Amino acid sequence: MTESAVSAGxxxxxxxxxxxxxxxxxxKKPLTDLVQRDANEGDxxxxxxxxxxxxxxxxxxxxxxTEFAVKGEFADYxxxxxxxxxAFIEVKRVTQGLNxxxxxxxxxxAVKEGLEWVILTNGQAWQVYHVAAATxxxxxxxxxxxxxxxxxxxxxxxxxxxxxxxxxxxxxxTIDEVWIRRAATSPTALTAAILSDKVxxxxxxxxxxxxxxxxxxxxxxxxxxxxxxxxxLA
Numbered sequence: 400m401t402e403s404a405v406s407a408g409x410x411x412x413x414x415x416x417x418x419x420x421x422x423x424x425x426x427k428k429p430l431t432d433l434v435q436r437d438a439n440e441g442d443x444x445x446x447x448x449x450x451x452x453x454x455x456x457x458x459x460x461x462x463x464x465t466e467f468a469v470k471g472e473f474a475d476y477x478x479x480x481x482x483x484x485x486a487f488i489e490v491k492r493v494t495q496g497l498n499x500x501x502x503x504x505x506x507x508x509a510v511k512e513g514l515e516w517v518i519l520t521n522g523q524a525w526q527v528y529h530v531a532a533a534t535x536x537x538x539x540x541x542x543x544x545x546x547x548x549x550x551x552x553x554x555x556x557x558x559x560x561x562x563x564x565x566x567x568x569x570x571x572x573t574i575d576e577v578w579i580r581r582a583a584t585s586p587t588a589l590t591a592a593i594l595s596d597k598v599x600x601x602x603x604x605x606x607x608x609x610x611x612x613x614x615x616x617x618x619x620x621x622x623x624x625x626x627x628x629x630x631x632l633a
Contacts, residue, residue, distance in 0.1 A: 415456060415565040419558045422454020423548065430522055430548060433493045440492040443522045444475060447490050450522070451476075456566035467508065474508050478518075480570050486516035493522045506530055506540050516574065518564070523549050527564065529578045541585070543578050590628050594620055 426446065433446060451457045457478065467474040467487065474487040489505040491497060497519045505517045510532045517540075519526045525546050531539045546552075546560040563574040582588060592598060599616045602623075607613050 411567045411571070412562070415567045416558050416562055418456055419454050419561045419565060420554060422450060423554055423557060423561075426450055426454065426548070430493070433522060434549070437494045438492065440490065440495075443493040444490045446493075446522050447488075447520055448476075451488075455561070455564055458566075462566060474505050478569070480566065484512065484514065485569060486514060486518055487512075488518045488520065491519070491521045495521055497521060497524055497526055502528060502540065506538065510538055523547060525561070525564070527574065529582075541578075541581070543574065543581055590624075593623060593628070599623075 426449070429446060433442060448459065448463070451463060452459050457463055462479050464477040464479060464484075465475065467477050475490045476488040477484050478486040478488065487505050487509050489501055491501060501519055502517070505519070506528070509515075509517045509530045515530055517528045517530055519528070525548070526542060527544045529541050529543050531541075544560050544563060546557050548557065562568050563577055568574065596616070599619055602619055603614055603616060606619070
C-alpha cells in the first residue's frame with residue numbers, strides 16, 4: 400500500500416479519511432505559522448474551529464456549541480452529534496504544552512454533564528480522554544489516543560488516529576471500540592486477570608510440577624502483586 404492509499408472499508412470511512420488527508424495538507428502551513436509566531440489562544444481557537452469543520456467534518460452551527468464557555472465553565476466547545484452532546488473540547492494556545500491541570504478543568508465539567516469524552520488541543524497536539532465516573536467511585540480518566548499534526552509520523556498514521564475524531568466516526572462510535580480494546584489490555588485489567596483464581600491456580604500447578612513446592616494461592620498473589628506487578632508499573 401502506498402502512503403497516499405486509504406485502507407479499504409465502508410464509503411463513509413474512506414470519505415472521512417480523505418477529508419482528513421486533505422485537511423492535514425491544507426492546515427500544515429497555517430499551523431506552522433501560528434507556532435512560529437507564538438499565536439495567542441484566540442487565534443489558535445480560530446484554526447481549531449476551521450480544522451474541526453474542514454478536516455473533521457463538523458458543521459459549525461449544528462455540531463459545535465460554545466454555550467459552556469459562555470457560561471464561564473472550562474469547555475471551549477461542546478460537540479453534538481444529531482443534537483446529542485457527546486464531548487467537550489478545551490483549546491490552549493498553540494505553543495502551550497497540554498498538562499494535567501487543563502485536563503482537570505474540562506474533566507470536572509464532563510462529569511457534571513455525564514459525558515465520557517474530552518479532547519484537549521493546542522491545534523498541534525490533540526489528546527482524547529475517556530472519563531468514567533461510577534457512583535461512589537473516584538473519577539477515572541484515561542488517555543485513549545494522541546496525535547501531533549506536525550511531528551515526523553506518517554500522514555497515514557495521523558489519519559488513522561484523527562479518523563476517530565471525525566464526525567462520521569463519532570456517529571459510528573469507533574472511539575468507543577478503541578477504548579474497549581485499550582481498557583481490555585490496560586495494566587489494571589491485565590493485573591486483575593493475572594491475579595484471578597483460575598490463573599493463580601494454573602501458576603500454582605506449574606510451580607508444583609517444576610519444584611514440588613505446593614505454594615498457597617495467597618503466597619503466589621503476594622509475590623506477583625508486590626514483586627512483579629508493582630515494580631513493572633512504577
